[in-house]
Every structure is written in C-alpha cells, then in structure tokens.
Amino acid sequence: MPIHNLGYRPWKEKLTRPSARWRYISASGIRLAQKSPWVKRVVFAAWLPVLYWGMGFFIIGQAMEGKVKLSDGRNRAPVNVVVDEFQKQLQKANPSFIPAANRRVVAMALRKQFRKIPKVEQVAAALESGDAMVARNRVWCWLLMTFLRYPQGILILFLIGTIAPALITRDIRSKAFLLYFSRPIGKLDYLLGKFFIPATFIMLVTTLPAMALYLFGILMSPDLSVFWSTWDVPLRILVGSVFLILPTVSLALMFSSLTQETRFASFGWFAFFTLGHGAWMAIAFSTAMRKGYSHSQDLASVMEEPEVKRWGILSLYNNIGDVQSWVFGFSSWQEVLPGMMVLLAITIGSLLVMYRQISSPLRV
Amino acid sequence: MQPLISLKNIVKNYKHHRALDGIDLEIKPGITGLLGPNGAGKSTLIKMILGLVRLTSGSGTVLGHRLYKDARKIRNDIGYMPEDDCYIPGMSGVEVVQFAACLSGLPQVEAMRRSHEILDFCDMKQERYRAIETFSTGMRQKVKFAAAIVHDPKFLILDEPTSGLDPEERESLLKRIELLYRDSNKSVLISTHILPDVQAICDSVVILSQGKVRLHRPLSELNATSEPTIEVLLREDTDAFIKQLAANGLSHQLGASGRMTISGSAHKQDATDADSDTSADADTGSPVGSLTDLVWRSALDAGVTVESLRPAKNSLEAIFMDTVQEAARADS
Numbered sequence: 001m002p003i004h005n006l007g008y009r010p011w012k013e014k015l016t017r018p019s020a021r022w023r024y025i026s027a028s029g030i031r032l033a034q035k036s037p038w039v040k041r042v043v044f045a046a047w048l049p050v051l052y053w054g055m056g057f058f059i060i061g062q063a064m065e066g067k068v069k070l071s072d073g074r075n076r077a078p079v080n081v082v083v084d085e086f087q088k089q090l091q092k093a094n095p096s097f098i099p100a101a102n103r104r105v106v107a108m109a110l111r112k113q114f115r116k117i118p119k120v121e122q123v124a125a126a127l128e129s130g131d132a133m134v135a136r137n138r139v140w141c142w143l144l145m146t147f148l149r150y151p152q153g154i155l156i157l158f159l160i161g162t163i164a165p166a167l168i169t170r171d172i173r174s175k176a177f178l179l180y181f182s183r184p185i186g187k188l189d190y191l192l193g194k195f196f197i198p199a200t201f202i203m204l205v206t207t208l209p210a211m212a213l214y215l216f217g218i219l220m221s222p223d224l225s226v227f228w229s230t231w232d233v234p235l236r237i238l239v240g241s242v243f244l245i246l247p248t249v250s251l252a253l254m255f256s257s258l259t260q261e262t263r264f265a266s267f268g269w270f271a272f273f274t275l276g277h278g279a280w281m282a283i284a285f286s287t288a289m290r291k292g293y294s295h296s297q298d299l300a301s302v303m304e305e306p307e308v309k310r311w312g313i314l315s316l317y318n319n320i321g322d323v324q325s326w327v328f329g330f331s332s333w334q335e336v337l338p339g340m341m342v343l344l345a346i347t348i349g350s351l352l353v354m355y356r357q358i359s360s361p362l363r364v
Numbered sequence: 365m366q367p368l369i370s371l372k373n374i375v376k377n378y379k380h381h382r383a384l385d386g387i388d389l390e391i392k393p394g395i396t397g398l399l400g401p402n403g404a405g406k407s408t409l410i411k412m413i414l415g416l417v418r419l420t421s422g423s424g425t426v427l428g429h430r431l432y433k434d435a436r437k438i439r440n441d442i443g444y445m446p447e448d449d450c451y452i453p454g455m456s457g458v459e460v461v462q463f464a465a466c467l468s469g470l471p472q473v474e475a476m477r478r479s480h481e482i483l484d485f486c487d488m489k490q491e492r493y494r495a496i497e498t499f500s501t502g503m504r505q506k507v508k509f510a511a512a513i514v515h516d517p518k519f520l521i522l523d524e525p526t527s528g529l530d531p532e533e534r535e536s537l538l539k540r541i542e543l544l545y546r547d548s549n550k551s552v553l554i555s556t557h558i559l560p561d562v563q564a565i566c567d568s569v570v571i572l573s574q575g576k577v578r579l580h581r582p583l584s585e586l587n588a589t590s591e592p593t594i595e596v597l598l599r600e601d602t603d604a605f606i607k608q609l610a611a612n613g614l615s616h617q618l619g620a621s622g623r624m625t626i627s628g629s630a631h632k633q634d635a636t637d638a639d640s641d642t643s644a645d646a647d648t649g650s651p652v653g654s655l656t657d658l659v660w661r662s663a664l665d666a667g668v669t670v671e672s673l674r675p676a677k678n679s680l681e682a683i684f685m686d687t688v689q690e691a692a693r694a695d696s
Binding site: 005006007009010011016025180181185 | 414416436437439440442444446448449450451452453454455459460463464466467468469470471472474478481482484485487511513515516540543544547548
C-alpha cells in the first residue's frame, strides 16, 4: 500500500455550476491541442503578418499627417517633386488645406499600389471626400478587413485543419463518448466545449491581433479624436471574427464527427475549402480568357463580372470575405446576401449533422 | 428498504430489434450482479439507467429520479465504469481522472487533489503520469475505476470491471468494491461474464436473457442446496474414506482438483443458511452441522486427514446455464 494511501474518503463539497462543464471540456481540449508543434508553428506564423499590417497602420497614419511621403511605387522622384510643390502652394494659399491634400496623396498611392485589392477604390474615395474622421475610419476598416481576409483567412485554413479534425474522431475512436456522457453533461455542453477549442485558436490569430492593431493605431494617433472616429472598429472586428469562426469551425467539426479517422476528416475539410474555391477560380479564369482580359488587368475586375460573382457562393473563402466586407462597411447587405445565406446554411447544417452524429455511438 | 432502481415494464426497441422486453426490476442497496449472455440487453439496460438511450415505453426511477427525464441528476449520483477502453489520447492517467472529476462538477484544483487520492486508493503509483495510451489493460481498468468513483457517487455501475486483470489485481479490485460497499455504503451493479466475481462479492443476482429478466434473487438463496452438502478436500488417498461415507449412508461426488462433494440424503431439510459457519452449525445441531459430524467421524474412522471442509454451494454457472437455456426454450 502506498504511503499516501488515505483509503476512500467521501467528498461532499459544493459542485461547480453545470454551465462550467463545457468550459472545462474546452480548456482541456485547448491544453491538448497546444501540445502539437504544428499548432504552435501555425500560431506563430499567424502573428507575423501583424508586423506588416502594423507598418501599414503606421505609414498611412503618418502620411495622412504629412509626416511621411508616399509614392506610387514606380515614378518615385517625379511624384515626390509634384507633391512637395503642391504642398508648398497649398501652404501659401491656405494652411487648412494641407491635411486634405495629404489624404489625397494617400488615396493616390493606395490606388496605385493596391489596385488589385478589393474595395481600395472606396477607401481612396473616402480619403478624397474631405472628412478626416470618415477617411480614417475607412482606412482602418479596410486594413483590418484585408488583414482578416488574406493572411489570417488562409492561415486559419491550416489552423483549423490541424486542430479540429481530431477533436471528435478521437473521441469516437477511443470511445471517450462514454467518459463524457456518463457524467452530468449533455450533447449541447459537449458540442459547445468542442466548438470553442478551434474557435479560441482562431480568435487567438484573428481577433486578438486585429484588436492589437487597432490599439496600436489608437496609441500612435496624434489625439483622442481618433478614438471617436473609430469606436466602431472593435465591434466590426468581433462581428467579422464571428462570421469567420461559425461556419468554418462548424464545418470542420462536422467532418470530424462523421468518421473515426482523423485523416479523413482533415481531407474533408481541406477538400471542401480548396475544391469550392478552386471551382470558383476556374470559372473566373475561364471568364477572363473568354472576355479577353489581359494579364495586366486586375483579377479583382474579373471577380466583379456578374457571371463570376454569381458563382462566388461555391467558395467558402469568398463567402466569408464577402460577408466581412459588409461587416466592415464596404458592401451592402443585399450584395452579400447569397454568401451570408450559404454561410448560414453551412453552419446550421453542420451543427445539425454534428448534433446527430455525436449521439449515434450511444444508440448502439 | 427504498429500492435504488425501480423499473416498470421497460421496453426498448432498436429499429427491428427489441433490446429490452418488458423489464420489471427492483434493485435494492447492496452489490448486485447483472448477468446474461451476449446480446441479452445488459448494456442497453445500463445505458437506459444512465439516461443515454430513450425508452420506447415503460417508466422507472433511479435513486429516486425519473428515468431519462432526470438523466443529469441520475448521472450526478452514479459512477459508471464502461467495459470499453475509454480515454482521451494525450492525457496522462491522472489527467483523465481529473477530467472525469471536473465533468462531474468538482472544481479543477480539488479535482486534481481528489484524483491523486483516488489513484492512491486504486494502488496506482508513478505510472499515473504516463500518457494513457501507453497503459496496459490492467492500468486502464484502474484508471476507469478511479474515474468512476472520483466524484463520490452514491451508486456504482461497473461493466466488466475485472476483465483483462491478472488474478492478483482482480482480487484487489473486488476487495476495493467490497470495501466501498461495506465502509462507504456505495451500492454497486456489476455487469460481468466472470461468474466467480459475482459469487465472490454480490448480494443478489439478476440474469437477463433476450431482453427479459429471467431471474432476480439474493445470492444466498441461489447458493442454498436442496439438501445439506459439504465440500471436502483430503490430504491422503480417498478410497478408505469413500467406504466409510457409504457405510454412514452418505453419497459423494468427486470434483475438480480432488474436491469431494458429500451430501446426506438422510438429512433432507431446509438449509436456509448455507453460508453460515460450519463449526457453528455443528454446535447448533443444524442439518449441515449433523452432516459435518458424520463426515468428521468418517474421516476419523478411515484414518485420513481433512485439509478443508466447507458447506457446498450451488454452482452459479449451472444456475446461469439453466436459466438461459430455459429462457431460450420458453421463447422458442
């Protein structure tokens, strides 16, 4: 008998609330997931773009204040000469024109250098509109939207693909279902607990860095008025993250609930993501070729063609991007309604399938 | 005595198969063995008690809570040890027990402390820190048992608790179960195919077959033989002893490992307490006691040494086989 053996003693302390149980499922799942070196690598990689976007916040902010001069990237010297001359003339005419002139320069630079990025035209137009508050809000929203859409949108494909497929397959394979469901927890607790494991990692690489960028922007601002012009940005980040998390995590967990083999669930996730997007890109390229678009023309323009746009619902990635552009105020809800419906259908369908699947091992 | 489980006309159908067919059962506090051939409905009955499967019809209570409707309350009070390996890969043994404790509502830190305490009770040493997928079957059984009792449940349901254990570990686990009942008043339902386990620790036995309860009686009643019978093991040759037995009007049967079952047809009376001590019986002059006297006398006259002598019990295996075969005949 071990020297520590106190025998069996009763335990009559106060139990935690039932609502805490799913949080414990999440917490232990997160602890297990973070042991994976691949998860660590993806999370590390996902924070690297923050540096680039941080520089974007800094440079555009400084340029709007006239402290940094932007160029169109091709004819640097002539543009700077023109800008310098323009500013000198403005200084003489009316000093209050200078901020507006600076914003026009930023608009011009964005148009030139980021012409392939969606919604840049709207940002440039806002910069040229004359309202500094609106312009800053639009620029920040655009930066954060592109941050969530491009580097993070692609990285979460790998992050979810690394974490989510094993979450339910592992429980089916090792028959851990009985460990959960012989306890006072329900299917909803289990589902919530599992859902928040990948959701937490996604928030770690999307919501958190986006919030950090926003805070960085606020801290680098010349005065507090910036906060009043951008107060809605954190809310937009949160809502944008929700639209990113709900369909992706539900879908990945659904694949996980359909099989005992993690590799099949991973394959399902990557196949759904890439095949849908690939099909849409194929339609876009064939349209570009048929309509005689040249290589120098923007892919973004092709994507705006009605016959290409119509098929955008095939791509989960595109649907999320579309809805996020609405969240950040660059599209109307009518424009993104089909995409939103697809995301809603994916989310509800996946949750229903998962809800049914997680109880099926108990029925036999 | 308030029954722990009270089931009335429980029916459970799976598509084209009836798993439970009108179960009426009352299980009282104590250690109850749940026996039955494969496919008899034992697992379905356990899942139904835990509220994991919905009833087709019928009603019942478990620890005073309504079946299925109060599933969470029932699971709060029950510790369940499943038959299958059931673990979360990547967790250590102690983490699995802690996880189970937290799911049952223990605060995280307290759950860890309690897990260590219970693993000590289960005689699990430093291997508790190893990843559970590296555990042997015996160690996994210990972890499953620890996970079942960590939250101090009132009632334990153990599904094949001793399967895969070596004899020593099996003995220890059975002792732990008995200890939990005796010292901590935990009632236990053991579903098993290992009949000696039931014989060793159970108070009553339920035999299920083809979804119906075929037998539910206290083990002492089942063990009681129809006439006084004694099991004897001799040290020397048995021929002289057998002659003496015959001379004293006793019949005998040679069993496995040299054991001899002796019954006395002259003493056909009710043997209500076959478990009682033989020496006490001899003193009080009960039928078994009289038979014991006769056997001692026969041994003395034959000049043989008796190594052991104890009242014989009905074989649970024979009872089980009879019950199941009778059920099959009745259903056909």
